[in-house]
Amino acid sequence: MGPARAPAVALKAGRDKSLRERHPWIYSGAIERVEGDPGPGDTVEVRSHDGALLAVAAFSPASQIRARAWSFAPEAIDAAFFAQRVRAAVEARTGMLDERHTACRLVHGESDGLPGVVADRYGDTIVVQFSSAGAERWREAIVDALVAATGAANVVERSDAEVRRLEGLAPRTGVLRGSVPGPVTMLEDGLAWRVDVLAGQKTGFYLDQRDNRHCVRALCADRDVLNAFCYTGGFTLAALAGGARSVVSIDSSADALALARENLAVNPDLRGRSCEWREADVFTELRELRNRGASFGMIVLDPPKFAPTAAHAEKAARAYKDINLLALKLLSPGGLLATFSCSGGVSAELFQKIVAGAAQDAKADAAIVGRFCAGADHPVALAFPEGDYLKGLLIRKARGVRG
Ligand code: SAH
Numbered sequence: 264m265g266p267a268r269a270p271a272v273a274l275k276a277g278r279d280k281s282l283r284e285r286h287p288w289i290y291s292g293a294i295e296r297v298e299g300d301p302g303p304g305d306t307v308e309v310r311s312h313d314g315a316l317l318a319v320a321a322f323s324p325a326s327q328i329r330a331r332a333w334s335f336a337p338e339a340i341d342a343a344f345f346a347q348r349v350r351a352a353v354e355a356r357t358g359m360l361d362e363r364h365t366a367c368r369l370v371h372g373e374s375d376g377l378p379g380v381v382a383d384r385y386g387d388t389i390v391v392q393f394s395s396a397g398a399e400r401w402r403e404a405i406v407d408a409l410v411a412a413t414g415a416a417n418v419v420e421r422s423d424a425e426v427r428r429l430e431g432l433a434p435r436t437g438v439l440r441g442s443v444p445g446p447v448t449m450l451e452d453g454l455a456w457r458v459d460v461l462a463g464q465k466t467g468f469y470l471d472q473r474d475n476r477h478c479v480r481a482l483c484a485d486r487d488v489l490n491a492f493c494y495t496g497g498f499t500l501a502a503l504a505g506g507a508r509s510v511v512s513i514d515s516s517a518d519a520l521a522l523a524r525e526n527l528a529v530n531p532d533l534r535g536r537s538c539e540w541r542e543a544d545v546f547t548e549l550r551e552l553r554n555r556g557a558s559f560g561m562i563v564l565d566p567p568k569f570a571p572t573a574a575h576a577e578k579a580a581r582a583y584k585d586i587n588l589l590a591l592k593l594l595s596p597g598g599l600l601a602t603f604s605c606s607g608g609v610s611a612e613l614f615q616k617i618v619a620g621a622a623q624d625a626k627a628d629a630a631i632v633g634r635f636c637a638g639a640d641h642p643v644a645l646a647f648p649e650g651d652y653l654k655g656l657l658i659r660k661a662r663g664v665r666g
Contacts, residue, residue: 270299304400321397325431331378349408390466417441480505486560496523509537549589570608587621603655633657
């Protein structure tokens with residue numbers, strides 16, 4: 264008897280193109296045969312119809328994405344493999360942490376060669392999220408690798424994203440290393456932030472907007488700013504630091520607003536400026552502001568993901584159009600709108616069309632004067648365009664009134 268053959272999946276004829284182009288997902292419909300009875304998270308060899316080895320991947324029997332490639336070479340998938348991948352991801356971010364910034368994303372899933380793994384650093388604490396069967400299988404090795412690569416004292420797990428269900432995984436959260444009794448403190452752009460790593464949204468903070476908050480900070484001097492979907496005050500504090508005359512911030516989450524107030528309190532230099540927090544639904548509140556004849560010199564719209572996939576795009580398009588139309592009406596002549604979409608199901612091209620339609624309906628002459636995306640700690644592998652989820656436009660409303 265020869266050595267036991269490794270579990271494997273064989274692809275249907277003609278279904279190997281995307282893997283050869285190094286896209287890491289193997290959909291169930293592309294698979295002809297599964298050999299060796301692999302369980303959730305087990306490593307499988309992925310072979311083309313004619314038997315060529317294309318990848319080694321993590322098997323996920325419950326998911327439509329039946330396997331995710333760890334490597335496109337015949338590599339051993341073991342603790343040493345994860346130590347090397349994690350080290351490479353951490354090293355790629357060295358320039359992003361300095362005396363003004365103590366937080367950034369360290370591992371960004373597929374685009375860092377680690378499908379289903381996200382790790383964010385907040386000072387001495389790392390927050391990890393495992394959202395695939397393969398990531399789940401190797402979580403101890405990945406956590407050890409993160410600690411070894413960074414020397415961080417604390418690790419918190421926030422594997423409570425909805426997508427875990429698609430992989431047949433139950434949510435799991437908790438402190439894995441060290442001690443984290445509550446919100447942690449970090450610096451972004453020289454400002455102090457309290458981050459609720461245990462119960463906040465995502466891993467506690469929207470790190471992907473770091474560069475865009477900096478951009479808003481540079482543009483808002485002496486403007487009256489409206490920050491819709493403010494969460495814990497990201498763009499609000501950036502605007503205050505940039506010399507905004509006043510900021511009105513809206514969010515529906517009382518917990519987020521409580522931490523937003525705390526964030527203002529821990530930055531004494533920003534106090535004393537006009538800063539108002541409103542717990543409200545943005546769709547309703549924008550209408551009320553309009554009915555009251557309010558106007559703003561700068562508006563930030565950073566809504567949640569209205570369209571997780573392309574199937575939700577139409578309904579999402581209506582919601583994006585609605586808030587952008589109202590915002591363009593609320594903008595004073597010469598005013599700036601920073602408008603975002605983090606929906607994977609809405610492309611940058613579609614988003615621009617939606618905003619153009621909103622300007623039409625608002626009878627506003629406006630121009631794109633800048634474009635936004637996520638920062639360098641959220642890379643998008645060219646072979647994995649799905650990673651390109653965050654897009655934004657900086658719009659300037661014309662000074663003249665339309666005749
Ligand atoms: N700009 C923020 C991140 C925004 S995340 C930052 O820089 O940190 C989106 C926010 O929208 C969340 O805080 C969520 O609570 C809020 N939200 C979702 N739907 C809402 C609605 N209909 N009205 C008001 N806020 C809403």
